Amino acid sequence: MTLPEFTLLRPRNLPEAIDSLDRHRGDIQVIAGGTDLVPSLKQRLFAPRYLLDLKPIRDLRGIRNGHGLTIGAMTTVGAIADSPLVAEKFPVLAAAAAAIASPVLRTTGTLGGNLCLDTRCLWYNQSPFWRASCGFCLKKDGKVCHVAPGGEKCWAVFSGDTAPALLALGAEIEIASPRASRRLPLADFYTGDGMARIKLAGDEILTRVHLPESSAGLRGAYFKYRLRGSIDYPLAGVAVALDLAPDGTCRRGALAVTALNPKPQLIPGAEAALRGSRLSDDLLDRLAELTNRAIKPLSTSASTPDYRRHIARVFVRRAVRQAWQA
Numbered sequence: 001m002t003l004p005e006f007t008l009l010r011p012r013n014l015p016e017a018i019d020s021l022d023r024h025r026g027d028i029q030v031i032a033g034g035t036d037l038v039p040s041l042k043q044r045l046f047a048p049r050y051l052l053d054l055k056p057i058r059d060l061r062g063i064r065n066g067h068g069l070t071i072g073a074m075t076t077v078g079a080i081a082d083s084p085l086v087a088e089k090f091p092v093l094a095a096a097a098a099a100i101a102s103p104v105l106r107t108t109g110t111l112g113g114n115l116c117l118d119t120r121c122l123w124y125n126q127s128p129f130w131r132a133s134c135g136f137c138l139k140k141d142g143k144v145c146h147v148a149p150g151g152e153k154c155w156a157v158f159s160g161d162t163a164p165a166l167l168a169l170g171a172e173i174e175i176a177s178p179r180a181s182r183r184l185p186l187a188d189f190y191t192g193d194g195m196a197r198i199k200l201a202g203d204e205i206l207t208r209v210h211l212p213e214s215s216a217g218l219r220g221a222y223f224k225y226r227l228r229g230s231i232d233y234p235l236a237g238v239a240v241a242l243d244l245a246p247d248g249t250c251r252r253g254a255l256a257v258t259a260l261n262p263k264p265q266l267i268p269g270a271e272a273a274l275r276g277s278r279l280s281d282d283l284l285d286r287l288a289e290l291t292n293r294a295i296k297p298l299s300t301s302a303s304t305p306d307y308r309r310h311i312a313r314v315f316v317r318r319a320v321r322q323a324w325q326a
């Protein structure tokens with residue numbers, strides 16, 4: 001499991017980085033903390049001639065408090081998990097960041113890398129030898145999807161923890177490119193296609209995440225299912241953010257999931273179900289049912305689709321109750 005050969009480019013600033021992406025388009029890949037990319041390079045899922053290291057660009061680091069919160073893409077997920085400011089204003093994000101991987105990986109892995117993660121599948125995140133033994137698959141070098149044979153779509157799952165928390169908070173992202181920088185809701189960033197997972201052109205870099213002031217102080221909870229509690233990617237994750245009136249009625253709320261579909265997503269109908277409601281078993285059943293309809297776990301992961309569907313419904317109930325009673 002050696003690394004392929006590559007040339008490491010270390011730009012001094014963002015314009016230099018964009019210029020490199022533009023010049024080597026098609027043969028270059030961004031590396032942030034490298035915690036996800038380096039194993040993938042060793043598995044020969046990618047073999048770009050150039051790697052563009054974003055670490056020297058200081059401007060992409062840090063958490064800035066202003067109207068809402070702005071977090072640089074190169075901020076480590078550990079810094080987000082440990083930030084008293086994030087914990088106070090956006091507790092669901094602090095909980096999701098603290099649930100990522102292990103302490104060592106959190107000191108290296110970044111928010112940008114977490115949001116731009118490649119989708120994962122049991123048939124894909126393997127050595128070349130392993131993948132060759134079953135004729136590869138649609139996502140890389142093959143012609144068939146082993147998860148849904150006969151179909152043309154890749155169902156590999158998005159398995160990042162911060163995305164559902166940020167979706168529930170109504171976050172926006174900023175993207176830099178040779179043309180201009182653009183800002184879009186995080187909810188519009190993911191495609192739902194396991195192959196081309198995000199709407200990011202080859203010459204673009206995710207630079208910042210913006211959290212709106214209107215979401216500051218929302219109660220939140222994040223629940224995650226993984227096999228090894230000390231380190232693993234999520235096999236199902238549920239995030240909830242709630243704004244409660246003093247009498248306990250929900251003024252506004254959102255529910256989002258990860259690791260159950262090729263994209264992290266808000267649960268359609270959850271916001272309407274929460275608005276004006278009080279905590280009750282009926283409400284929790286309704287939210288669990290809405291989630292059940294929105295997810296499509298398949299045999300892409302190290303747990304059965306049935307169990308992941310079951311645990312998603314359980315987590316919805318637990319997360320909403322915990323956030324409500326926090």
Ligand SMILES: Cc1cc2nc3c(=O)[nH]c(=O)nc-3n(C[C@H](O)[C@H](O)[C@H](O)COP(=O)(O)OP(=O)(O)OC[C@H]3O[C@@H](n4cnc5c(N)ncnc54)[C@H](O)[C@@H]3O)c2cc1C
Nearest residue numbers: 032033034035036037101109110112113116160161206232
């Ligand atoms: C054993 C193990 C366990 C893990 N467990 C978890 C887990 O529980 N939860 C979880 O969410 N993740 C997990 N991960 C994945 C990873 O550690 C984290 O998601 C981390 O935050 C990724 O950030 P990074 O900076 O290391 O990304 P990198 O590996 O550097 O990059 C990941 C991808 O994003 C792209 N990219 C990175 N930054 C940018 C940018 N600013 N603009 C455009 N593209 C960019 C890269 O080109 C690459 O395709 C785990 C990894 C390992 C090895």
Ligand code: SF4
Nearest residue numbers: 121137145154155156
């Ligand atoms: S879902 Fe299918 S095409 Fe996608 S990585 Fe898995 S086996 Fe390959």
